[in-house]
Amino acid sequence: MSKSIQELQDxxxxVRVSIVKMVHTANSGHMGGAMSFADMLTALFYNKLNYDPKNPKWEDRDRFVLSSGHMCAGLYTILAKIGVFDEKELWNFRQLGSPLQGHPKYNLDLGIEMSTGSLGQGLSVANGMALAARVQNKKYRVYSLETDGGSQEGMVWEAAMLAAHYKLDNRCVLFDYNNVQIDGFCSDVMDLGSVADKFKAFGWHVIEIDGHDMQACCDALDEAEKVKGKPQAIISKTTLGKGVSVFENKSKFHGTPPTDEEFAIAMKELGN
Ligand SMILES: Cc1ncc(C[n+]2csc(CCOP(=O)(O)OP(=O)(O)O)c2C)c(N)n1
Ligand SMILES: [Mg+2]
Incomplete structure (x- = not known):
């Protein structure tokens, strides 16, 4: 289902429209980070993952773990769009009885590879999946989203050490560096400095891109796949709330739903 750059951008x-609509409908949820990551997530699912939406339990599928589970509105949207489940379910987001919880619950029928929400755990679990592929002689690759706020958890860096030690070249981190976390700029709360230098020091192959440049997202995914003997980290510089002027770069929109007025502005600016 490979798409052109223009199609991926569209x-x-x-995806951004859906994120805003879902959070507005539920009147709760996290838009900002999901909007930062929407471009890379789209490039990954449409132009890279070896994945069959009609058979999400296929043993040889590439895996994607959303380590920062609060960004799930984007993941749910993509999974619905590629046909894993009905798009109508998106409008039950965060409602009692819906499988689309405010943080993802492991459910392979829906394409959810891991329960996440408690920050920091995904990098380790995704490493385990990558090691399992090696032990079982399987060719699948394992991707995970990591975020700046999420990487203030110590276990992220233990796992970074492990992936390099075991030369997990089937393992790729998609790092969303929007410099925002729940209550402010990361650089004020707990500065991560150069994430690229940190991953390099841990022995990873590092690619730095503008995470809103769709061509760069696709090229980085292609480059990562060719690397031998090292895990790969694609560090994407992004903007929280990308695409909507009243959300962009405001930590309030890490986890606050839009008012009706803000919702109207968002729909207009996103061309919906
Ligand atoms: C272990 C743990 N500690 C704290 C939280 C609360 N929490 C949820 S999201 C978040 C900020 C995460 O920052 P980032 O992932 O960069 O979020 P963004 O605003 O970019 O979406 C925090 C502290 C959590 N979910 N898990
Ligand atoms: Mg962030």
Missing amino acids: IANE
Whole structure:
């Protein structure tokens, strides 16, 4: 289902529209980070993952773990769009009885590879999946989203050490560096400095990109796949709330739903 850059950009825009609509409908949830990551997530699912939406339990599928589970509105949207489940379910987001919880619950029928929400755990679990592929002689690759706020958890760096030690070249981190976390700029709360230098020091192959440049997202995924003997980290510089002027770069929109007025502005600016 490979798409052109223009098609991918259009899909990423639709993903952002859906994120805002879901959070507005539920009147709760996290838009900002999900909107930062929408471009890379779209590039990954449409142009890279070896994945069959009609058979999400296929043993040889590439895996994607959303380590920062609060960004799930984007993941749910993509999974619905590629056809894993019905898009109508998106409008039950965060409602009692819906499988689309405010943080993802492991459910392979829906394409959810791991329960996440408690920050920091995904990098380790995804490493385990990558080691399992090696032990079982399987060719699948394992991707995970990591975030700046999430990487203030110590276990992220233990796992970074492990992936390099075991030369997990089937393992790729997609790092969303929007410099925002729940209550402010990361650089004020707990500065991560150069994430690229940190991953390099841990022995990873590092690619730095503008995470809103769709061509760069696709090229970085292609480059990562060719690397031998090292895990790969794609560090994407992004903007929280990308695409909507009243959300962009405001930590309030890490986890605050839009008012009706803000919702109207968002729909207009996203061309919906
Ligand atoms: C272990 C743990 N500690 C604290 C939290 C609360 N929490 C949820 S999201 C978040 C900020 C995460 O920052 P980032 O992932 O960069 O979020 P963004 O605003 O970019 O979406 C925090 C502290 C949590 N979910 N898990
Ligand atoms: Mg962040």
